[in-house]
Every structure is written in C-alpha cells, then in structure tokens.
Amino acid sequence: MYSFKKLLNEIKKYKREFILAQIIALIATIISIPIPLLMPLLIDEVLLHKPGLWTKTISAVFGNCSAFCYVLVTLFVVVFLRSAFIALNVAQTYFFEKITKDITYKIRIRVLEHLKRLSLNEYENLKTGDIASRLISDVNTVEEFLIKSVSKFVISALTLIGVAVVLLLINWKLGLFILLLNPFVVVLSGKIARKVKKYKREQNKAISIFQEALIETLELFEQIKAYNKENFFFKKLIGLSKELKQKSFEFSYKSEAFSRASFLIFLIGFEVFRAAGILAVAYDTLSIGLMLAVFGYLWFMMSPMQEIINIQYAYFGAKAALERINEVLELQKEPIFPHKKDPFSQNVTIEVKNLSFKYKESDWILKNANATIKPNTITALIGASGGGKTTFAKLISGFFVPNDGDILYNGASFKEIGLDKIRQNVALILQETRLFNDTLRFNLTLGKNFDEQEIWEALRLAELKDTVEKWPEKLDTYVGKNGVKLSGGQKQRVAIARALLHKPKIVILDESTSALDIETEDKVFKNIEPFLKSRTSIIIAHRAETISKAEEILMVKDKKIVTLSPKTS
Numbered sequence: 001m002y003s004f005k006k007l008l009n010e011i012k013k014y015k016r017e018f019i020l021a022q023i024i025a026l027i028a029t030i031i032s033i034p035i036p037l038l039m040p041l042l043i044d045e046v047l048l049h050k051p052g053l054w055t056k057t058i059s060a061v062f063g064n065c066s067a068f069c070y071v072l073v074t075l076f077v078v079v080f081l082r083s084a085f086i087a088l089n090v091a092q093t094y095f096f097e098k099i100t101k102d103i104t105y106k107i108r109i110r111v112l113e114h115l116k117r118l119s120l121n122e123y124e125n126l127k128t129g130d131i132a133s134r135l136i137s138d139v140n141t142v143e144e145f146l147i148k149s150v151s152k153f154v155i156s157a158l159t160l161i162g163v164a165v166v167l168l169l170i171n172w173k174l175g176l177f178i179l180l181l182n183p184f185v186v187v188l189s190g191k192i193a194r195k196v197k198k199y200k201r202e203q204n205k206a207i208s209i210f211q212e213a214l215i216e217t218l219e220l221f222e223q224i225k226a227y228n229k230e231n232f233f234f235k236k237l238i239g240l241s242k243e244l245k246q247k248s249f250e251f252s253y254k255s256e257a258f259s260r261a262s263f264l265i266f267l268i269g270f271e272v273f274r275a276a277g278i279l280a281v282a283y284d285t286l287s288i289g290l291m292l293a294v295f296g297y298l299w300f301m302m303s304p305m306q307e308i309i310n311i312q313y314a315y316f317g318a319k320a321a322l323e324r325i326n327e328v329l330e331l332q333k334e335p336i337f338p339h340k341k342d343p344f345s346q347n348v349t350i351e352v353k354n355l356s357f358k359y360k361e362s363d364w365i366l367k368n369a370n371a372t373i374k375p376n377t378i379t380a381l382i383g384a385s386g387g388g389k390t391t392f393a394k395l396i397s398g399f400f401v402p403n404d405g406d407i408l409y410n411g412a413s414f415k416e417i418g419l420d421k422i423r424q425n426v427a428l429i430l431q432e433t434r435l436f437n438d439t440l441r442f443n444l445t446l447g448k449n450f451d452e453q454e455i456w457e458a459l460r461l462a463e464l465k466d467t468v469e470k471w472p473e474k475l476d477t478y479v480g481k482n483g484v485k486l487s488g489g490q491k492q493r494v495a496i497a498r499a500l501l502h503k504p505k506i507v508i509l510d511e512s513t514s515a516l517d518i519e520t521e522d523k524v525f526k527n528i529e530p531f532l533k534s535r536t537s538i539i540i541a542h543r544a545e546t547i548s549k550a551e552e553i554l555m556v557k558d559k560k561i562v563t564l565s566p567k568t569s
C-alpha cells in the first residue's frame, strides 16, 4: 500500500540529488534577488548623478568609469546573472524531475507487478479502462504533488523562516505576529484544502468511467455497427464526457476558489500586520524607514506562502489518487505455491478430489466433484451449456485456485507444483481464439524458437498449411487486431497448431473446432490423433461427431463429474 510516509521514504533514497537540488534552488533564489534592482539603480546613480553603492563598486573594480562603461558593466552583470539563473533553474529542474519521475515510475512498476500476479478470478471482473486510468491519471496526480512539494517546500519554508527571523530582529512584536500568523494560515488553509480531495477523487473516477466505456465501445465496434447501435453507445459516451467535463470543472473551479480563500486569510493577516506597522510608527516604536523595510519583506513572503498553500492542495489531491492506486494493490493476487514437485516429466494422470469452486460473485459451479482423467487417452467432457465444463477445464489448467478439494497430477497436488508450472504444461484451447496483433509466426511461436520445418508441420496437421502457403507473406503475415484478418475456423486452427508446436503434457480442446465444417474437423482430428493419444487429452464438445472421437466420457452434472462409458453416450 502507498502512503505519504512511503513516498517520503522514497524521496529519502535520493538524499544526495535532493540536497544538491535544494542548494541549487537556493543559489538561484539568491541570484534572482538583485537582478531587477541593478538597471534601475543606474537611473539614480548615473542619469541623475547621485553616485551610490553600485557605481562606487564598479569604479572600485574598473577605475573611473564613463556612463557608457557603467551601463556596459551593469548590462554584462545582469545578462550573466540572468543566464546563471536560467542555467541553475535547468539544473534544478533536472534533479527534481528525475527524483519525481523515478518515484512515479516505481509506483507504476509496483502496480504492474501486482497486476502481473493477479488472480484470474479477480481479473475476470476487472475493468481495463478503469485500471488504465488509475495507472495514468492517478499516478500523474501523485506526480504533480511530488514535483510541487519536492521542488518548492524546502525553499518556501526556509524563506518564510528567514523573513520571520529578520522581522523579529527589526521589531520583535511584529516578528512574533508573523511567526504566529503563518502557521495559523497553514492550518486553516489545510482545513479548507481537505475538501479538494473529494472533488479530485470524483474527477479521476469520471476519467476512469469514461475511459472504460470508450475502450469497450471501440472494442465492440463491429457488434455495435451490426446492431445499428452507434447512436445509443455514442450518446452514452457523450453523456459520460459531459459528466467528466462537469467533474473536472468542479474540481478546477473549487480548488482554485478554495486556494484563493486560503490566500485571502493570509492577505487579511498581511493587512492587519501593515496596520500594526503603521501603529508602531505612530507610537514611536518603529521608524518610517524600518516600517518600509518591513513592508518590503512582507512582499517577499507572498510567493512562498502561495507555494505552501498550493502544496497543501496538491497534497489532498494526491491523497485521493493514492487511495485509488491502493484499491488496485488490494486486488487479490494469485497465491504462489512452491515448486516442490514436477510431475510433468512423464504423461499425466489427473485426479480431481472433492473439488469445489465458485466465482467471486457466483453460486457453486462445482461442489465435491471427483474424477480421474487417464493419460494416453482422449477423454470427452460433456454436459449442459453453463454446467461448468470450461470452468472445470480452467481449474485443471491452473487458471483458478479451487475453493476446496484438490487436483493431483501424477499424485502431486497443485499446491506442491505451482499454478505457473501447471500452466506451462497445459494447452487450453478455447472456442474463441484471441490472437495478438502480430505476425502469424509470433502467434504460433509466442516468441520461442522453432525450426521453420516444425512450424509448417504443425500447420499441416492443423489443416492450415495450404492456406498459409498461398499468402504472399506466408508466416510473416500480420493477422490484425485480435486476428480479424483470419476466419473463425482459421483462428481455431492457429490455436491448435500453436498447441502442437509447444507439445504440452495436457491438451484441452474446449469447443475449439466448433467453427470448422465436419469434413475439415474430421481431417484435423485424424491428423492430431497420435498427438492427442500420446498425452492427456480432453475434448469439450456438444457435437456428437466430435464426442465420438473420445475413448472415455465424463459429464458435468449437478455440480459433479459423472463418468459415462462411450457406449451409453
């Protein structure tokens, strides 16, 4: 979980850069002070012939000077100071940006690491647009706070303390007044700034909802067109962007209004202070000259005070954003089981013992189910639609953790093998094949090295070789988003060829030839029969022709697995 304490600890890791950047910022601030003063000084000291400290200093260094010489030296000094100021600003930005970008990068990595290990049960309920928005907008909100606080807080606080000390020295009563006023303003403005959190949270939530709906609409664009529902879905998107506009407006307007209100408190204090200064002159405890100096220093306080108020507002925005980031980190992770046993060196017998499973928000799908699936045999899994066949296949494939009971692979429990290891050895081919927007080659190999000949052999067995040979780019043909350039049946055969290539110990074909005509399906099954019979193979199907290819039949019925003999099916 992320907290401000954790962010502070992160900043501490950059102690060296942080201190260096603060020193640079301090020097830049000091350099900036005389810049506006030097040229105007020449008006009095040169044009009006009233030599002062600046012209005297120039004369001391360069000897007696003409007006041209004074102007030239001053111009040179001012240009030098301005250049140094800009260079120091760039250097300071480099360090501050590096620190904050590094920290926000780490936050994103942490969230991504968490998502990588997300339980699939949790993943099925995930809203991708929402997660994307938290990773982008909310992390950006935290970054805004970090950059403001890291770059401005120390300098602003130091300036305020410095000015307060000088004022204490000039007049202790006025100094004390300002010393008490500043914390009072900070506390009061903090109370107002707290309200901003709610609006920031609502704004970022509106971004999430809009993004989620936009992604879904674009993903399902074809279906939307097919049902002539563009108006409905785009009207919904327009409604959501209106909501987003409203929430963003509320946040920006209110946070600006609140921060102005906070500053007003300071300004009121400022005016009371000035009145007190004039009274101090009236009652002879302060000279007019010192009063003017005090007023001058007060101006000096304005900008750091405004910065501190801004940091407070960014803090409450970041607080809301951190809460939303933490909600992602709270999503359930897949348990890590130790790799104590590896039963996959030989063909696998799967034993399911008292297996119970339900989805996050569902009823029991399987309850105390028992079954044995033999190796070197093709087993069919049948049952009513929605009965739990795919769920059972996913459990065997190591996608989900059972709520109760055990799944044994050659006698070893999934808890002793590890879900990742199980998934490495199982190919689960689902009815709807989702392909990567990449080449056919990548979709077959998934980045692993295979001989060209092996790939073509897998395509031949999947009855796809003739088709691919006709494509000009052959294996390097891009399949398009989700494989749109391929037909349903071609996509299914790509998935089968992929499984053939990767030679898993367990193969599950879940309606994975449903889009093929019976003749092609027959050919594919004939081709891959030796492959299926040389490992543990399960076919999930409704078609009698497909089921007839199995030697054993299991049926999902009333949350249990019943063994049928092929003849009774």
Ligand SMILES: Nc1ncnc2c1ncn2[C@@H]1O[C@H](COP(=O)(O)OP(=O)(O)OP(=O)(O)O)[C@@H](O)[C@H]1O
Binding pocket: 124, 125, 359, 360, 361, 362, 365, 383, 384, 385, 386, 387, 388, 389, 390, 391, 392
């Ligand atoms: N992620 C999920 N969250 C909640 N319920 C789910 C989820 N996935 C599936 N279900 C429910 O689990 C039950 C079993 O679904 P499953 O896909 O395993 O059935 P099936 O036997 O494979 O169906 P079909 O033959 O139609 O493919 C269904 O009632 C389904 O609604």
